[in-house]
Amino acid sequence: MKELESFRKETRAWLEANCPESMRHPYGSEADACWGGRNWTFQSKDQRTWLERMSAKGWTVPAWPPEYGGGGLNSRQVKVLKQELARIHARPPLESFGVSMLGPALLKFGSEELKKQHLPPIARGEIRWAQGYSEPNAGSDLASLQARAEDHGDHYLLNGSKVWTSYGDLGDWMFCLVRTGFEAKKHEGISFVLFDMSTPGLSTRPIKLISGKSPFTETLFENVRVEKNQVVGQVNQGWTIAKYLLTHEREMIGDSSQLRAGSIPISQAAIRALGTDNGILADSLLRPDIAQLEMDARCFQLTVERARDEVKAGVSLGAASSMFKYYGTELNKRRYELLMSINGSDSLIWEGDAGRDGYLPKSWLRTKGNSIEGGTSEIQLNIIAKHILGLPG
Amino acid sequence: MALILNEEQIMLQDAARNYLRESAPVSHLRQLRDQGSIEGFSRELWRDMADMGWTAILVPEEFGGLAYGYTGLGIVLEECGRTLAPSPLLATALTGVTALTLAGSKQQQAELLPAVAAGSHLLALACDESARHRPAQVASTAESVDQGYLLQGSKTAVVDGHIADTLIVNARTSGGISLFLVPADSAGVTIERYPVLDTHAAARVIFDSVKLPAGSLLGELDEGQDLLDRVLDAARTGAAAEMLGIAQEAFARTVDYLKQRKQFGVPIGSFQALQHRAAHLYAEIELCKSVVLKALQTLDEDPLDAAEAASLAKAKLCETAHLATTEAIQMHGGIGMTDDFDIGFFLKRCKILEHLYGDRYFHQDRFARLQGY
Known part of the structure; x- marks a missing residue:
């Protein structure tokens, strides 16, 4: 305990000295998030400084081993670091699918060579990764994917397409599920491969969403060369890695929708918009729904805490990540439905300062995707039914 | 405080589970009913509970108690919920003892608590x-x-x-x-x-x-109003703990049934319409485990600030134990409607507890008031 306290003291002092003042505020808009990569333009000198200092310390990935650019901290130290960052409202120095999704998979399944090649640039924010999973005809049934990688000796040639590539136009490298076994059962012919997105034959097309934004692309492959030494794990054994990575993605989605929910308590928004009468919300119809949502959100948050405590005590989360993904995203959708109701016709304003450029309706529309991306709610319920409850079929 | 049980608490949980499974399974309640029991519980079972120290869990040591706290008693009540074991634990050992320890004079405590701990005085x-x-x-x-x-x-x-x-x-x-x-x-x-x-x-x-x-x-x-609220919040949390046992057991029996019962040549648990409802219920019960443990721990560690956690736990358990027991009947189909089958006992006990010390609507309203709306 004493060691942990001195770690806290050192961490606090280091953050005090190294976190630029302008990085000590929550994001004002999405543009404030730093994603790094070859094409990244830093928003400010401070944003660059903050990333450089944190990555030099290994603290963009505090739990990774130092030889791969990490901080080598144990889970208690990581918790202290998070608490100290939260204490000064520090922004994440880096948002990264390399950190949250590919990294854990590489650490678990990657060869030493691949780890040495890819992990340090991820930690430094130099390479931005994109995810190549879904295809136009492989959504919930992901394992039926058809992007075809044909064997050409020391390399594959990849043809086909991926869809729902987050920020595909901004990615430097892609981790991608491709079909390398054509006769095998659908789960057994998939490989997990890595390639540079500037390889000839690769192109992207933006997908415009109902919110008006285009955070996703379609990614097309025409004879794209994939080196054989960039296969993670064994050829045709990629499905295991894909599933492992999905559990991380689900935790992240379930978690982040809660973080957003935590930003402004919905009851405060309701009190501001609707007023109170003798301490009771002046809308007797919305009030019980708001209370129910807040209660469910609080119970969910307690369950996230309990799961963390259980993991610390050595109980594995496993398929329970599906429960968090399912419940967290459904809660977030309910929250935005209520926010739309609370704000009445003001919630319909799409542009202009009055409606903060349609922040609420655009966010509301975005939440509809929460229960689709990373496996739909229905897929999560299937996983719970089969892998936790042991129901047949 | 970590939201998990410590080793000692897990041992208590195992001991309670084994004892109740052996000595007070659902057939015990059925027998009391069929005999037309006026008291509604077995004095013999109550003596055993007292011998095991359950009646003394909240009683301070100076009055012959264990001073083991609400989390410990909540664990036992949860197990009682699993087998529907009827006893005065909630009314006497939790609610009554809470009132006496919070507000009783030394004389009142000395007069009543040792007898309560010994199981010979009911409140x-x-x-x-x-x-x-x-x-x-x-x-x-x-x-x-x-x-x-x-x-x-x-x-x-x-x-x-x-x-x-x-x-x-x-x-x-x-x-x-x-x-x-x-x-x-x-x-x-x-x-x-x-x-x-x-x-x-x-x-x-x-x-x-x-x-x-x-x-x-x-x-x-x-x-007395503040005191009553504190006593009620302890009682509500205890009721929620019992409902957690009911919800889990009704759910476990239902999932078993889904695997066994065949229609159209397959187990009915292979139907997605039932799978998704069962999976949703699983998620809700996971939330219940967290909120009940939190409410019990709050009574132990932060007793002056237990109102919100108690209302949250009671409201959530009213909702979810209700869902678990009503889904249990529906998924058991016709056999669930028969008195011969035990699942209906869970629905009935749950309904009693739903009404006890405020239902979900009462606690939803109270939760909102506590948040300032």
Whole structure:
């Protein structure tokens, strides 16, 4: 305990000295998030400084081993670091699918060579990764994917397409599920491969969403060369890695929708918009729904805490990540439905300062995707039914 | 405080589970009912519970107790919920002991707590005056008279009122609400037992000019409302713990049934319409485990600030245990409607607990008020 306290003291002092003042505020808009990569333009000198200092310390990935650019901290130290960052409202120095999704998979399944090649640039924010999973005809049934990688000796040639590539136009490298076994059962012919997105034959097309934004692309492959030494794990054994990575993605989605929910308590928004009468919300119809949502959100948050405590005590989360993904995203959708109701016709304003450029309706529309991306709610319920409850079929 | 049980608590949980599975499975409740038990519980089982120390879990050590805390007693109540074991644990060992430890004078504690810990004295909280729980609306009065009080009024839905040795009663006094300890055999006390749907019983209690000595006042004169709220919050959390046991057991039995029952040549658990409902229920029950443990830990560690956690736990468990028991009936189909099959007992006990000390609507409203809306 004493060691942990001195770690806290050192961490606090280091953050005090190294976190630029302008990085000590929550994001004002999405543009404030730093994603790094070859094409990244830093928003400010401070944003660059903050990333450089944190990555030099290994603290963009505090739990990774130092030889791969990490901080080598144990889970208690990581918790202290998070608490100290939260204490000064520090922004994440880096948002990264390399950190949250590919990294854990590489650490678990990657060869030493691949780890040495890819992990340090991820930690430094130099390479931005994109995810190549879904295809136009492989959504919930992901394992039926058809992007075809044909064997050409020391390399594959990849043809086909991926869809729902987050920020595909901004990615430097892609981790991608491709079909390398054509006769095998659908789960057994998939490989997990890595390639540079500037390889000839690769192109992207933006997908415009109902919110008006285009955070996703379609990614097309025409004879794209994939080196054989960039296969993670064994050829045709990629499905295991894909599933492992999905559990991380689900935790992240379930978690982040809660973080957003935590930003402004919905009851405060309701009190501001609707007023109170003798301490009771002046809308007797919305009030019980708001209370129910807040209660469910609080119970969910307690369950996230309990799961963390259980993991610390050595109980594995496993398929329970599906429960968090399912419940967290459904809660977030309910929250935005209520926010739309609370704000009445003001919630319909799409542009202009009055409606903060349609922040609420655009966010509301975005939440509809929460229960689709990373496996739909229905897929999560299937996983719970089969892998936790042991129901047949 | 980590939201997990420690090793000692896990041992208590195992011990309680094994004992109840052996000595008070659901067939025990069925037997009491079929025998037409008036008391609604077995004195023999109660003696065992006292021997194992369950009646003494909350009692301070100086009065022969274990001072083991709400989390410990909650674990036992959860296990009682799994087998529907009927006993005065909730009314006496949790609710009654809470009132005595929070507000009892040394003399009151010394007189009652050792007997309660030994299992030989039963308590009942008599606070409701209307069919819906409205603990702040009190018509009963306790007028100051020479060297004591004169209690007038009536209470309804008194859990264990028909077996209690001492009643804990709230009444209006000159400047507010006060609580009193009223021996059940006091002159002027009429106790009308009535059967309720889970084969337990409850009572209406009428106080007709009951003379109480000055020493029967529990806590400060006129300051009883806050005390009652704290006692109720402990009772609500205990009820939620029992409902957690009910929800988990009803769900486990249902999932088993989904795997066994075949229709159209396949187990009905292979149908997605049922799988998704079961999976959703699994998620809700996971939330329940967290909120009940949190509420119990809050009673142990931060007892002055337990209202929100108690209402959250009671509301969530009312909702989810209700869902678990009603889905249990539906998914069992016709056999779930038969008295021969045990699953209906869970639905009935759950409904009693849903109404006890405020239902989900009461606690949803209270939660919102506590948040300032």
